[in-house]
Structures are given as C-alpha cells and as structure tokens.
Amino acid sequence: MSHKIEKDLICIICPNGCRLHGTLTEGGELEVTGNRCVRGKTFAGRELTDPTRSLTTTVKTAFDDFPYLPVRTDGEIPKYAIAKVLEELRSVLVTERMTCGDVVLENAAGTGVKIIATANLYA
Numbered sequence: 001m002s003h004k005i006e007k008d009l010i011c012i013i014c015p016n017g018c019r020l021h022g023t024l025t026e027g028g029e030l031e032v033t034g035n036r037c038v039r040g041k042t043f044a045g046r047e048l049t050d051p052t053r054s055l056t057t058t059v060k061t062a063f064d065d066f067p068y069l070p071v072r073t074d075g076e077i078p079k080y081a082i083a084k085v086l087e088e089l090r091s092v093l094v095t096e097r098m099t100c101g102d103v104v105l106e107n108a109a110g111t112g113v114k115i116i117a118t119a120n121l122y123a
C-alpha cells in the first residue's frame, strides 16, 4: 500500500446504517470507527479496497402488455462496472415470455455475473 485511504461511509449491511470512518494506512492496516459489529469493519475494508454492489433495474421488452421487465444481478459486481452494465442493458430487448429467475444476460459487461428476471413476463 503506497498511500493512506480514508473515507466516511454508511454501512449498508443491516438496517442500523452505522456511520463509519474507515482508514487504510500506508502499511495496509485497516482502522474503522463507528461500527456496532464486526460486519461493519469487513464492509469498510471492502469499500476502501474493492467496493461491489448488487444492481436492480429494468430492461425493455417487445410486449405491449409488459413493456419493462424488472431484473437484477445474480451476485455483486464491482462498483466501477455499474455504468458499463447499465449501458449494456440499455440495448437489451426481451422477446420471450420469461419467468422469475430466467437469465436475461450472461456475463454482464464482462463481470462474469448474470442478469436475471425478478418477475414473470405475463399478466
């Protein structure tokens, strides 16, 4: 680690939403304050080094009775890849009647993560 990284964060692991202050020292040591449990420290460590997120959004369909299909990633993707995944999803048009859990897109933006339907595509 060549430089110190410091960030104020809100832990999103549970509804308590603790306000954290995380520091990653030049020596790679993680210091976290404000966390009420150890999961907050793990979260802060990830946010300071390799932040990831699940993504939920919608994609267009070819069906007038259901023009948008709600979808989500089937795992977490790097935060920096979110814009790329959203851009790729803008060009997706669903032309089959899908059900919840069906794969809409494999390997979204090269992340290795799938995009799956979170609703049935019929009334």
Ligand code: SF4
Residues within 6 Å of the ligand: 011, 012, 013, 014, 015, 016, 017, 018, 034, 035, 036, 037, 038, 039, 040, 041
């Ligand atoms: S630090 Fe622990 S208690 Fe606080 S929001 Fe994160 S998971 Fe919840």
